[in-house]
Amino acid sequence: MNAPMQPPESRYAVLDAAPRRARDILLRWEVILVILLVATIVVNTIVSPYFLDVFNLADATFNFSEKAIIALGMALLILVRQIDLSVAAIVALAAMGIGYAAEAGFGPAGLFATGIGIGILCGVFNGFLVTYAGLPSIVVTIGTMSLFRGITQVILGDQAKTKYPAEFLELGQSYFIKMKESGVSWLFIPPIPLSFLIFLVLTAIFGIVLHKTATGRKLFAIGSNPVAARFSGIAVDRLTFLLFVVSGMLCGLAAALLTARLGSMRSNIAIGWELDIVTMVILGGVSIAGGVGSILGVFLAVLTLGLVTFGMSLNNIPGQVVSVYIGLLLIAVIAIPRIADKLGLRTGR
Amino acid sequence: MxxxxxxxxxxxxxxxxxxxxxxxxxxxxxxxxxxxxxxxxxxxxxxxxxxxxxxxxxxxxxxxxxxxxxxxxxxxxxxxxxxxxxxxxxxxxxxxxxxxxxxxxxxxxxxxxxxxxxxxxxxxxxxxxxxxxxxxxxxxxxxxxxxxxxxxxxxxxxxxxxxxxxxxxxxxxxxxxxxxxxxxxxxxxxxxxxxxxxxxxxxxxxxxxxxxxxxxxxxxxxxxxxxxxxxxxxxxxxxGRPVDQVFPKRDVPIGEVVLSVKNLSNATEYADVSFDLRRGEILGLYGLVGAGRTEAMQGLFGITPVTRGTVSLDGRQLSIHSPSDAIAAGISYVPEDRQDQGAILSLGIRENVTLANLSKYVRGLFLSRPAEQEATRSLGRRLAVKAANWEQRLGELSGGNQQKVVIAKWLATRPKVIVLDEPTKGIDVGSKAAVHDFIGELAQDGLAVVLISSELPEVMGLADRVIVMKEGRIVDEFKRGAWSAEQIVGAATGAAKEAA
Structure with missing residues (x-):
């Protein structure tokens, strides 16, 4: 038998952080996305003279801002190994509620509150089934996708809701900063649509919560190892429930913005959005296995996808081709880090 | 033949x-x-x-x-x-x-x-x-x-x-x-x-x-x-081996009762588990695999519901419904299954160490990285964690070092009572000795320790007192100096009469 060991002293230095290595930084997901984004802009600028026009670009954000808002909630859900496939159906249900509320004479604030309220209720329903009933979220939300959309279809049939107060419709078309004919000539402020501004503000809030607060750290822990997270005193179920509610709330907000922009809604509103939104999140580098991801990544992916779509439509490339391109892009971007790992190019972190 | x-x-x-x-x-x-x-x-x-x-x-x-x-x-x-x-x-x-x-x-x-x-x-x-x-x-x-x-x-x-x-x-x-x-x-x-x-x-x-x-x-x-x-x-x-030389027991004065567990029971796995635990004491919990030791301690820690029984800390009765209640009261539980329950392998050392009491590192609204680093450095050094840097992913460390990080996480919560469930399972000999020594140090610092272990030399080397569980119940108790390996194993296996 060995002699008893002496209490070990710390005889070696442990660094606070790993030394930064150029290739680790270069192969970070966010950096790959920035390169992709720049490439998208450069190619489009060469191909079309109309691409790099701030007014065109500002208009282009209308087409993805509502989805992008929902993608922020989806990113957190996927981070903790959940998913909400009912998002587009919640948008439809909330938009229908907004339509009825508008007919009942609600003002813009009331209509936004209606949409957000319905979204929250849907999120509570999803969250309850996932956390308290312990059902897998993919099954639950495939079910509620059908359920919420079905309710909308049953109530509306072929009907469309088209009566909204003028102030509400104005919000949907509005720019937070209006295009100015004149002003301070050396200070250029680009026009920013309201929905895009809301997305920017939410991105900042979500980024700060996820990356700077204790709550954000807990989400990473849950996504990495839900059992160990629970053993560490983290209220896994409560946080998961909350994320479904947040997701529903964002859907309600997006429904209000979308309805205001379109000025009408039918039961097929926002159909198929759930996969576009999941695509944004996955391209943004959030691991479907949980525990990995950043809001910056999702933000960059949203911009990239938005600009790709916009650039292609400027050049009259049909939607099917856009879809082929996005498919290839997603697979390529996901494959690059994996292949880099296999080749041993990346170290730990 | x-x-x-x-x-x-x-x-x-x-x-x-x-x-x-x-x-x-x-x-x-x-x-x-x-x-x-x-x-x-x-x-x-x-x-x-x-x-x-x-x-x-x-x-x-x-x-x-x-x-x-x-x-x-x-x-x-x-x-x-x-x-x-x-x-x-x-x-x-x-x-x-x-x-x-x-x-x-x-x-x-x-x-x-x-x-x-x-x-x-x-x-x-x-x-x-x-x-x-x-x-x-x-x-x-x-x-x-x-x-x-x-x-x-x-x-x-x-x-x-x-x-x-x-x-x-x-x-x-x-x-x-x-x-x-x-x-x-x-x-x-x-x-x-x-x-x-x-x-x-x-x-x-x-x-x-x-x-x-x-x-x-x-x-x-x-x-x-x-x-x-x-x-x-x-x-x-x-x-049959001389156990006492392997794990030198520290001489620690034993203080007042800290934790008092009475008739702790759940529906199927354990019943009427009662014991008192004193400051500076190491209580060994011995038994065969499946004797209900882990289950009882997880009930105590709020992971699984308890159907009956009371838990008091410093004379105050606790109501523990979740691990966070237990942590707040000053009870820590280092689980047996390090890979799944203890460590978060894809997070870094710092993120693991601070996980069980994150609110302590919040300054204003945000987590303070310097505060986290400070705690990680001091606990990491105290446990002699071997790593390249404190941001290194836990998955890249050896089993022994992972276990040290998990223990550091629980010490960061400043517990009064720490339950260690098979703390040296599957770790190398060197880390094992370090963990043993550290358990002694914890008791010396005034913690009350419950040590669940299936390794008899470990229990006999470290514990002041051993409780033996069999089929969900406490069947025997032995004091240091008045026990033999044969008696303890006998009680756990039900061979008590012959072995005595």
Whole structure:
């Protein structure tokens, strides 16, 4: 038998952080996305003279801002190994509620509150089934996708809701900063649509919560190892429930913005959005296995996808081709880090 | 005695930092049951894994029917006629009984497609041979554990196995089911097969075994016909080593009662667990695997609901419904399953250390990285964690260092009571000594420690007092200085009378 060991002293230095290595930084997901984004802009600028026009670009954000808002909630859900496939159906249900509320004479604030309220209720329903009933979220939300959309279809049939107060419709078309004919000539402020501004503000809030607060750290822990997270005193179920509610709330907000922009809604509103939104999140580098991801990544992916779509439509490339391109892009971007790992190019972190 | 079916000679196996088996020789005779006994970690499972082709020995040879064999996969072992029935069955829940029996060697017709009728017929015959009335078309998940064992035996018969290894087959069985199993064992014996029987339960060993092989620390310390030994002798053989020198006990003054647990019970796994724990005291919780120690402590920590009983800390009764309640009250629990319950391998050391009390590192609204780094540095150094940097992912560290980080996480919560569940399971010898020393230091610092361990030397080396649990209840208690290894093992296995 060995002699008893002496209490070990710390005889070696442990660094606070790993030394930064150029290739680790270069192969970070966010950096790959920035390169992709720049490439998208450069190619489009060469191909079309109309691409790099701030007014065109500002208009282009209308087409993805509502989805992008929902993608922020989806990113957190996927981070903790959940998913909400009912998002587009919640948008439809909330938009229908907004339509009825508008007919009942609600003002813009009331209509936004209606949409957000319905979204929250849907999120509570999803969250309850996932956390308290312990059902897998993919099954639950495939079910509620059908359920919420079905309710909308049953109530509306072929009907469309088209009566909204003028102030509400104005919000949907509005720019937070209006295009100015004149002003301070050396200070250029680009026009920013309201929905895009809301997305920017939410991105900042979500980024700060996820990356700077204790709550954000807990989400990473849950996504990495839900059992160990629970053993560490983290209220896994409560946080998961909350994320479904947040997701529903964002859907309600997006429904209000979308309805205001379109000025009408039918039961097929926002159909198929759930996969576009999941695509944004996955391209943004959030691991479907949980525990990995950043809001910056999702933000960059949203911009990239938005600009790709916009650039292609400027050049009259049909939607099917856009879809082929996005498919290839997603697979390529996901494959690059994996292949880099296999080749041993990346170290730990 | 006839020629042995299988012999091992000079077999050794090492893992980094651990000598699992050293120079083991044994032979299995046809028609005899050989019991392999030893404490947890003595090397029993390693032998099973070598015999079944999961591990390859570093040295030594295996002969089957006189012919030397090299198993490079479980398939080779099957082919040589060796089949194992595992503690937890390794079969396919969603497949039928017949498919499970014939996994890997399904009967096929001339078309090379599976001949289902033939497979069901053969399965029914095999099951009939062992008197197991299980329909071959049932899905495995519909069966009880005992029935699953029978299916495994049928699978062994389908391979015409000459050696059948049973690794704690009775762990989850009722008395009647054990009787059924033993009847089949007798039948297999009568058919001239050799049986390896691994169990912790002495009554079973003496009932079924013909021969025994006793292991300790990877070495063979005894063998012979079971009739030549008594339970007391076997127990002594298993534990017989000078334990007190290995883990020097620190002399710590024991203070007032900190934790008082009364009649803690849940629906099925443990009942009426009561004990007091004092400041500076290390309380060992000993028992066989499945005795309810982990379950009771997880109930105490709020992970699983408790149906009855009270927990008081410093005289104040607690109401614990979740781990965060327990942490807030000053109770920490370092779980047994480090990979799944303790460590978050994909996060860094800092993120792991601060996880159980994140709010302490919040300045204003945000987490303060300097505050986190400060805590990580000081705890990491105190536990002598070996790492390149404090941001390194836990998955890149050795098991021992992962365990140190997990303990650091719990110390960061500044607990009054810390429950350590098998804290040295699966870690290397060096880290083990460091963890042992550290447990002593914790007690010296005034913590009250509950140490769940299946390693008797560890418990006897560190604890001031040992509580023994068996089948969900506390069956005995021993004080330091007034105990013997034989008494403790005797209480845990139910061999108390003979061993005393």
């Amino acid at each position: 006839s020629d042995p079916i299988l012999t091992l000679s000079g077999v050794s196996k090492s893992f980094p930092g651990v000598r699992a088996l050293h120079d083991i020789s044994l032979s299995l005779q046809p028609g005899r049951v050989t019991a392999v006994i030893g404490e947890n970690g003595a090397g029993k499972s390693t032998i099973v894994k070598i015999l079944t082709g999961i591990y390859r020995p570093d040295a030594g040879e295996i002969r089957v029917g006189g012919e030397q064999k090299h198993f490079s996969s479980p398939r080779d072992a099957w082919a040589a006629g060796i089949a194992a029935i595992h503690q937890e069955t390794v079969m396919f829940d969603e497949l039928s009984v017949a498919e499970n029996i014939f996994t890997g060697h399904m009967p096929t017709g001339s078309t090379r497609l599976v001949d289902w009728a033939e497979m069901r017929k053969k399965s029914a015959e095999l099951l009939k041979r062992i008197d197991a009335p299980i329909p071959p078309e049932f899905k495995l998940k519909r069966l009880s554990v005992a029935q699953k064992h029978l299916v495994e035996i049928a699978r062994a018969l389908s391979h015409e196995a000459r050696v059948v290894i049973m690794d704690e087959p009775t762990a989850a069985l009722s008395a009647n089911e054990i009787d059924d199993l033993f009847r089949i064992v007798e039948q297999l014996k009568a058919e001239g097969r050799a049986i390896v029987f691994i169990s912790h339960k002495f009554d079973e060993i003496f009932r079924i075994a013909d021969d025994f092989v006793c292991l300790r620390d990877g070495e063979k310390v005894g063998e012979g016909p079971i009739s030549s030994v008594t339970e007391a002798q076997l127990v002594r053989m298993m534990v």
